[in-house]
Amino acid sequence: MDNEINNVNQETQRVPQPESKRRRSRRRKNSGCAGTVVYVIAVLGISIVLSLAAIFMANDVFAFIKPDAVKEINVAENTDVVSLSKQLDDEGVISYGSLFKLYISLKGDNEGVLAGSYLLNPNMDYGQIVNALANTSSTETVKITIPEGYSVAQIHQLLLDEHVCTQEALDEVLNTYAFKHEFLKEELPAEEGWLEGYLFPDTYEIYKGNAAVKDTINKMLNNFDNKYDEQIQAGAEALGRSMHEVVTVASLVEREAQRDDERAIIAGVIYNRLNNSSEFPFLQVDASVLYGLGRSSGALSEEDLKSDTPYNLYTKQGLPPGPICNPGHASLKAAAHPAEHNYFYYVAMPDGSHLFANSYEEHQANIAKSDQAQAAAAAAANAEGGGE
Structure with a gap:
């Protein structure tokens, strides 16, 4: 009897075990489904965020829907387009300065920007902004005087000092643009320094801005063409x-x-x-x-x-x-x-004049005179300076 009771108890104890296993299995299935839902929601959420970010960035680059509000941007000296990106971001012309930098690096348009004021609009796309900054032309003119005897390097610096254009734009025109003047044919191909001698020294009224650089140099070349007149041509032929x-x-x-x-x-x-x-x-x-x-x-x-x-x-x-x-x-x-x-020698005097000679012996005597005069002039200058 006791054995039967024990057997019943043992069977009774075994009965709940399968139910417990089924409950655990259901919980595992439920948690697996929940994890999948969370994963799908996370993926969808990230995709939506990325899609929205892409839309906003694309809108910034291509200006699909942007406000129309002209902004005056003041650019300081020696500024390039990349370093200007933060200022454009801060001023509200663009929304993503880092994206603008990436655009510039991919396009290779990191030209210098001429110092001054620019009217830019948020509804301009990145390409239009770069073009407005790097290739701007202006209605503002400036008079420059190129002294006789200036080299191309000195003219180059003069134009930069007068804020006529950027160095990059000027270098490109001076060194690579193949001007079509007849008298330059023998000097081609264009390279650094190839225009030396042909930029006629004079006073010019020129437009400021990178877009006007070619016209500025062209004016100097045209002036040379006019000044190299028939009298000079005849002398050269003779x-x-x-x-x-x-x-x-x-x-x-x-x-x-x-x-x-x-x-x-x-x-x-x-x-x-x-x-x-x-x-x-x-x-x-x-x-x-x-x-x-x-x-x-x-x-x-x-x-x-x-x-x-x-x-x-x-x-x-x-x-x-x-x-x-x-x-x-x-x-x-x-x-x-x-x-x-019959002169073959000359030596300078302090007043800018020269002593000329047709023999080496005479030239040596002139050098002695020049040295003596130079020393006297230097002593007089020192005395005058000391008196002050």
Whole structure:
């Protein structure tokens, strides 16, 4: 009997076990379904957020739906488009400065921005904003005077100092744009410094802005074309010299002569040496040496006179490769109509005049006179300075 009761109890205890297993199985299934729902919701949520972000960013880039509100943006000196992105973001022209930077880097449009005020609108797309900043033209004009004897590098700096355009825009026009002037055909292809000698020194009224740079340089070239007149052309033909050679000689005269009445005399010295190259193989023009060193003034040291540049006329024979500056009409005329004389040497005096000689002995005597005069002038200047 007791065994039967025990058996019943044992069977009774075993009965609930399958029900407990089924409950746990149901809970596992329920939790699995819940996890799947949460995962789907999370994915959908992230997708919606990303989609909305993409829509907002695309709207910022392409300006599909943006407010129409003109904003004046003041750009400081030496600012490029990338560094301007934060300012555009802060001013409300764009909404995503980082995205604008990425756009610029992908487009490769990181040009300099001319300092000044710009009217920009949030409804402009990124391309329009970049174009407005980097390629702006202006109705504002400025008068600039290019002195006679300025090199291309000096003209370059003058235009930048006058805030006419950005360096990038100016470099592109000066160094890569192939101007179609007839007198430049022999100078092509365009490269750095190829316009040296042909940017005529004068006073110009020009438009500010990168879009006007080409027109500005074109004005200077057109002016040269007009100033290289029939009289100069006839003189060049009589000398048997090309335009390039005459302009090169004129540039040497421009940098060496300080008095108008000596331009033709100095030109005559240069041609006398060129025409007697066996006896005078080197022109020994200091201004050309300075140009090769990237300088426009200053005394030359012994080391300078040994420098290995194609413009060192103490070591290179004949004319330099090209002009060393942009000469004015008086120097062009002197180079085309040099004075006839027997001088082969000259040395500068403190007042800007020169002593000329036809022999080395006479030249040495002139150098002694020049040194004495230079020393006296320096002493007088020091005395005057000390008196103050």
